Amino acid sequence: MREINVKLITEKVRDLCIKANTDLGEDVLQAFDRAMEKEESPLGLEILKELKENARIAREENVPICQDTGFAVVFVELGQEVHLVGGSLNGAIEEGVRQGYRDGYLRKSICHPFSRLNTGDNTPAIIHTEVIPGDKIKITVAPKGGGSENMSRVVMLTPSDGVEGIKKFVVQRVKESGSNPCPPTIVGVGIGGTFEQAALLAKRSLLRPLGNKNPDPELDQLESEILTEINKLGIGPQGLGGRTTSLAVHILMMPCHIASFPLAVNIQCHAQRHKEVVI
Amino acid sequence: MTQPIRLKTPLSGADVELLKVGDRILINGIIYTGRDAAHQRLFDLLKEGRDLPMDIKGQIIYYVGPTPAKPGQVFGSAGPTTSYRMDAYAPLLIERGLKGMIGKGMRSDAVKEAMRKHKAVYFAATGGAGALLAKRIKKAEIVAYEDLGPEAIRRLEVEDLPVIVVNDVRGNDLYIEGERRYRKG
Incomplete structure (x- = not known):
């Protein structure tokens, strides 16, 4: 021991x-850069620049x-x-x-x-x-943060809803959340388990660094399909219109009960903050 | 994109009428902070026919609950909170002369109608840009409800606080227009 x-x-x-x-991860800053290359809205671009500048001030001055x-x-x-x-x-x-x-x-x-x-x-x-x-x-x-957490949901789909049911619910959730959760967001998705486990999977999926692929090829594909649909919505940075509504979709999945098909969507604002240590 | 417009508070009906959705504005002068619990108290006072702790005529309320200021800092990080939670209270405040609100996220139809009827505007500040926005606050003092901590009402003196007009007095809404402009399929 x-x-x-x-x-x-x-x-x-x-x-x-x-x-x-106080110190926004490099993975998030790089995701902002990638978004800036694709953003078509001039106002959206200004907002992404503002977020980078904000992160720089926070890091340098050690403020939230x-x-x-x-x-x-x-x-x-x-x-x-x-x-x-x-x-x-x-x-x-x-x-x-x-x-x-x-x-x-x-x-x-x-x-x-x-x-x-x-x-x-x-x-x-x-x-x-x-x-x-x-x-x-x-x-x-x-x-x-509370703003993005408030836009999150757990739903018990039926098995017949299938993968299409998941896509539809996640995209609809992002659409209905609009400008509230401080887009560009990261969408954490938990599939399977039980009611509470789905929510925990969704939250845990947010810990994966942005830009890292899902190790499961099927889920990787699903993430990319959902992200494409989300970024067609037009909500954009801060909801003022644009291409960058979400920076990423992250999915974690586990087996579920034969009668169930739990799904949780945990929305994360662009201030995707997490730090870790190993003792 | 057009250059930002400098705006000095307090605002008159004429000032507000000139603003249109999508305008980038730099606010200068005095504004007040207030969010959930403070709004409940202001609303209750008005309902009871009592005076508010500050005169809201021509003023702007910023929906923000800052972090505590560090030693040597004027104000802590101060980005906007989501506005829909203030929708139940905002129409009455607008009716009593409030001219502007700063927050993030879409407002209810009742708030938009009050803005149109009584000539007020809604500005969005960049949510999550708390460190950047704090630098534009030059003075701060608590005017009411110190017991509410981050939710206390504060009087701020701001210099070039960057915001965007989201709802103007003509009933336009940038959240709806922006999304429509960039939607695909």
Whole structure:
């Protein structure tokens, strides 16, 4: 067994919260460049330039890319040979979020559903833990903004809807979301599993770097077909018209029940933020 | 594409009438911030026949909940939030003299009708460009509802805040027109 003190987890989560919110990934910046080559709308082009400039300012001045610094979604891959000491895993992550959002001057956006009273420190975090072989811990912090999350949906299709049913629902969801989720978006799609698993697959699909192909050729093809349809909609950057409505469609799939055909669409704004560390 | 137009607040009915969808505008002067919870409170005050904490005649409200300012910074990151959540409150504020709103995303028919009837406009700022927009804010102070944290109403002095006219007083909507222009098939 490898012993790890949870204090180290707190420290890493703190740093990841700040880094994710201020330093937009190179993969996203390159996706902006690719979009600029294809964008036909002059206004759309201006907006894409503005997003690049915004990312540059945020990185150089160490300030948040977007004021919505999100719900702290944390993915943990915990090696089963790790023995955690000094406290609980979830407690350490929550403390890291608390410190990161305080020290990074990030917005606290979490509140009571009825009273809307802010929890004050951006906790609780949303923590997804998976136990895997090995003696390492991988932690990914993916802050998720409210505007794009609000446009997301889970639907239980029927098996007879088929692949066409998936395409239709995803494209329709993007169309109906219009300008709300801050296009250009990244569309996370989860297919199969159960009601809650489909949603988790959709969210997890967003962690794949932009520009990386889906390793499953069938899904790779489906992603490209859906993206083509989405970018025919004309919604464009910020919904003001143009070619670039989405930068990518990412799909994760797993088997489902013989009676079911679950589908989840998790819409991600262009501020596609996630940072990871391996301890 | 046309050059941006500089606009100074407060706005008169005549100022607003000159604006048309697609115009790129640089806002200068005083604007106010307000989003979900602050709108609920302003709306309740008006319904009860009481005064608002600021005079909204000729003013612009920016739908934003900023990040906390870092030491040495005037204002934290400050991009727009999605506007449809303010649709229930906006028509009454427009009726009482509000001339502009800055946000992102499409407005309801009731809001568009109020803009047309009472001469007001809706501007879009680039969602997610919070770091860039913050640099155009030169002064900031809380005027009401400090307990709401990022949702408190703030009075901002802005210099060349870049926005785009999405809804004008003639009932045009750039979200609809833009999408139509670039739709394929």
